[in-house]
Amino acid sequence: MRAIKNEPSRRSFVAIGPAAGLALAMQALPAKSQDDRLRTDDRLQTNDRLRTNDLEARVDHAIDRTIADRRIVGTVVIVVRDGDVAYRRAAGYADREAGRPMHEDAIFRLASLSKTIVSATALALVDRGRLGLDDPVTKWLPGFQPRTKDGAVPVISIRQLLTHTAGLSYGFYEPPDGSYHRAGVSDGLDQSGLDLDEELHRIALAGLAAEPGTTWRYSIATDVLGGVIAEAAGESLPDSVQRLVTAPLAMVDSGFSVSESGRLAVPYADGKPEPVRMADPQLVPFRGLGVIRFSPSRAFDRASFPSGGAGMIGTAGDFVRFLEAVRTGGQSILTPSAVQQMTTNQIGNLTVSNLPGWGFGFGCTSLKDQVAAKSPQAPGTWAFTSAYGHSFFVDPERNLTVVAFTNTALEGGFGAFVPAIRDAVYGRTQE
Numbered sequence: 001m002r003a004i005k006n007e008p009s010r011r012s013f014v015a016i017g018p019a020a021g022l023a024l025a026m027q028a029l030p031a032k033s034q035d036d037r038l039r040t041d042d043r044l045q046t047n048d049r050l051r052t053n054d055l056e057a058r059v060d061h062a063i064d065r066t067i068a069d070r071r072i073v074g075t076v077v078i079v080v081r082d083g084d085v086a087y088r089r090a091a092g093y094a095d096r097e098a099g100r101p102m103h104e105d106a107i108f109r110l111a112s113l114s115k116t117i118v119s120a121t122a123l124a125l126v127d128r129g130r131l132g133l134d135d136p137v138t139k140w141l142p143g144f145q146p147r148t149k150d151g152a153v154p155v156i157s158i159r160q161l162l163t164h165t166a167g168l169s170y171g172f173y174e175p176p177d178g179s180y181h182r183a184g185v186s187d188g189l190d191q192s193g194l195d196l197d198e199e200l201h202r203i204a205l206a207g208l209a210a211e212p213g214t215t216w217r218y219s220i221a222t223d224v225l226g227g228v229i230a231e232a233a234g235e236s237l238p239d240s241v242q243r244l245v246t247a248p249l250a251m252v253d254s255g256f257s258v259s260e261s262g263r264l265a266v267p268y269a270d271g272k273p274e275p276v277r278m279a280d281p282q283l284v285p286f287r288g289l290g291v292i293r294f295s296p297s298r299a300f301d302r303a304s305f306p307s308g309g310a311g312m313i314g315t316a317g318d319f320v321r322f323l324e325a326v327r328t329g330g331q332s333i334l335t336p337s338a339v340q341q342m343t344t345n346q347i348g349n350l351t352v353s354n355l356p357g358w359g360f361g362f363g364c365t366s367l368k369d370q371v372a373a374k375s376p377q378a379p380g381t382w383a384f385t386s387a388y389g390h391s392f393f394v395d396p397e398r399n400l401t402v403v404a405f406t407n408t409a410l411e412g413g414f415g416a417f418v419p420a421i422r423d424a425v426y427g428r429t430q431e
Contacts, residue, residue: 055079055425059087062424066417067092070274072389072408074102074265075417076316079425080324080401094407095266097277106265107253107313108405109299111189111386111413114312115222117245117254117322118237119162119363122229123338124244131232133159137166137224140231144224146204148211156212158228161221162362163346167208168219172290179206188223188307189387190281191295196237196305200227216350216360226308237306248332249321254314256306258299264313265407267296267388270415275408284387284409287354292387294409310387316405319392323401327394343382343394376426385413393422400425 059077066072074092078085090102110117125131137144137156145153148167160166171180171187183206186192186199194202203224209217226237233240238256246254258264268275269284282294298304299313325331330339345359345366352358357373358365367373367381375381383393389412390405404421406412 054427055087058424058427059421060089062417062420063089063091066411066420071270071411071415072406072417073268073275074106074408075404075406075412076102076104076106077404077421078316078320078402080320082399083324083328096268097266102265102407103263104317105253105263105315106405106407107258107260107263107315108265108390108407109267109296109388110312110314110319110390111310111388111409113314113319113384113386113390113392114307115309116363116384117241117312118222118226118229118308119342120322120326120334121237121241121244122158122162122225123334123342123362125229125232125240127335127338131158131228133157133162137161137228140228141200141224144200144204144227146206146208148208154208154212158225159346160212161225161228163216163360164219164221165213165216165347165350166219166221166224167210167212167214167217168203168221168224169206169209169217170220172286172292173218174290176290178290182206185220186305186307187220187293188310189295189298190293191298191301192304193301194305195303196227196230199305200224216347216352218353220309222309222363223305223307226306229308237308241312245322245333246318249318249325251314251318251321254312254318254322256311256313257302258313261300264299267294268408269294270409270411275411278409286387286410287414292409294388316403319405320401320403323392323394323403327396327399327401343396344380376423376428385418387413389413391418391421 063075073096074094076090079087090104092102094100094102094106126133135158147153156166171185174180183202185202185206186194203220229240230237267278269278269282278294278296280295280297284292286292325333326339329336342362343366344361345368347360352360355365357369359368361382364382364384367377367379370377370379377395378397380397381393381395385391387409389408391413392403394401402425411417
């Protein structure tokens, strides 16, 4: 399909506030279809290490090469610099078999990017004095008392849930006979039919993989946090997220179930010679460990518990609004203090698995050492990825926000596409 180019455009939103201005700009520009993009403005050039004069060509090349190599099916990529939309493009297909092109307003299953939004929701309650970071989880969930392997019942704090140091795990890290599978725990991506109380009961029954506070382990902790939020706020997790985060930021397409199925991107799984359309369920091997069980129909199921760690849906534009609100100090949703804690390393010298140079904040990774990470991003950059095929990063030093949503698991979130987009934005030649 022939690319459609828009004229160069630059929009500044300082007068009305960065988050609000960005929202207006995203709404003012019409929905873009496949290979439609906003050309980078040469005035965005700076004297730092971020090359912006040929940003469009570089990011276009990264996207086009990945699609041509049949590693992803479709994507929406948005780059924001200094509160201005510097690049935006929808490319590939939302539904390959039907020939439906990707559009910027496509709705995606967010998977683990849900964690960042739900963590912000918890911090909004902390800001309001409704929740304490060092509260024991049992203050809000008295029955949640998972045991260590020696039978002890340690105290788990809200802070440890936020930082994934609570000693919990995920089923896809375990063999088929692991404790999470024996207990029937849902990872939040499958069609479990469980309510939240039953899910929490099963997580507690599965027990702890480590003593809380002793190690970092990516886990189902944000699902437990969702239960805490519901108790502390006196309303369901979806209602809390809407009231405290998505509604104030006009994230109208973000939530825990989809209403406009025609805009929902069809999910695909890695395959040869090209990604395969997901079945329901779709079992996808995860990094030589276990298997992720995807149930795409979960996005329509209001009966399954709202998974704080994996259950949200949304658009790339909505997610940009959220990230920009956090980057600029929290706007109407968080205090600057909460933002600082959320986006900076909170786990000391604990190691984040498979991510040298990175620490962990509340719901996102935080870059400590760019040399160890082999990254052009500045220290203090915060980022995250998701199993359904998405990634984002925010480089505060350069006032830079980048979102890359795809409909291809796991390549879009854990494959070469992630560093390809990053390096294209920074103008770094990939090794």
